[in-house]
Amino acid sequence: MSDSYIQSRVEGPLLFVTINRPQKRNALTPQMMEDLAVAVRSADDHPAVRAVVVSGEGSIFSAGIDLMSLGESRGESTLNLGRWTRRFAQRLQQTLNVIEETEVPVIGALQGRVIGMGLELALAFDLRVAAEDLALSMPETRLGLVADVGGTTRLARTVGPSRAKDLLLTAREIQAPEALQWGLVNRVVPAAELMTSTVALAQQIAQNAPQALGMAKLIVDQGDGLDKHSQMALERWAQSHLLATNDVQEAVLAFMEKRAPKFTGE
Numbered sequence: 551m552s553d554s555y556i557q558s559r560v561e562g563p564l565l566f567v568t569i570n571r572p573q574k575r576n577a578l579t580p581q582m583m584e585d586l587a588v589a590v591r592s593a594d595d596h597p598a599v600r601a602v603v604v605s606g607e608g609s610i611f612s613a614g615i616d617l618m619s620l621g622e623s624r625g626e627s628t629l630n631l632g633r634w635t636r637r638f639a640q641r642l643q644q645t646l647n648v649i650e651e652t653e654v655p656v657i658g659a660l661q662g663r664v665i666g667m668g669l670e671l672a673l674a675f676d677l678r679v680a681a682e683d684l685a686l687s688m689p690e691t692r693l694g695l696v697a698d699v700g701g702t703t704r705l706a707r708t709v710g711p712s713r714a715k716d717l718l719l720t721a722r723e724i725q726a727p728e729a730l731q732w733g734l735v736n737r738v739v740p741a742a743e744l745m746t747s748t749v750a751l752a753q754q755i756a757q758n759a760p761q762a763l764g765m766a767k768l769i770v771d772q773g774d775g776l777d778k779h780s781q782m783a784l785e786r787w788a789q790s791h792l793l794a795t796n797d798v799q800e801a802v803l804a805f806m807e808k809r810a811p812k813f814t815g816e
Contacts (some may be wrong), residue, residue: 556585563600563756565593572608579619587645593654600756605659612668642699650674653764655755659748673704679748681741684726692721759797760815
């Protein structure tokens with residue numbers, strides 16, 4: 551990584567990626583976002599990694615974008631503000647797309663407050679585990695802006711248009727129980743158990759066949775918005791590929807021998 555704000559390590563089948571800027575409430579700069587995406591995507595190049603856990607150091611997962619970094623990013627650009635903003639937003643959108651499109655499942659461990667771009671980042675994860683103290687918000691409209699890094703798009707696809715509008719138009723915070731009810735997070739656990747519970751979920755996922763995990767992600771993500779028959783075609787395509795893999799043969803053999811399968815991703 552280009553700085554120490556994004557740290558990563560591999561432990562067994564898991565890749566841990568940490569936002570390590572607690573003194574700034576884990577506020578995100580564009581460079582941090584890109585470093586985070588590189589770290590997460592590296593899971594696809596590491597045969598032993600079966601799941602990624604993303605967390606934030608300290609009491610807050612992320613307070614959103616570092617506003618000071620916006621001025622620094624614009625720098626001496628000769629583009630007019632509108633064109634520069636569109637290019638800047640596209641750069642960050644593409645960064646989150648890299649995280650979302652990583653074949654290895656990505657799980658976020660969320661605590662404290664998750665604000666603005668912090669929530670946009672979390673929405674790019676496959677699953678989200680929340681501490682009981684979690685508070686989520688998209689406050690952009692309070693600043694005369696919109697959530698432009700995939701925030702409105704992913705939020706609506708996650709919780710539905712009506713609930714997305716509730717959060718976006720009011721700019722209010724919602725707490726962990728409501729976020730769970732909405733499907734915005736997948737689990738709510740005591741704060742002291744956040745990492746233990748997130749790791750347990752990641753390890754449960756890591757027991758399954760890697761290619762099947764990637765295909766399941768692809769079908770859900772790429773199938774969103776498709777008609778029923780087109781999405782079913784994706785299912786058929788994925789299954790026809792998976793049936794020819796060594797992992798399927800291993801799963802059948804393990805079942806017959808009454809043992810846990812040893813998947814290789816081949």
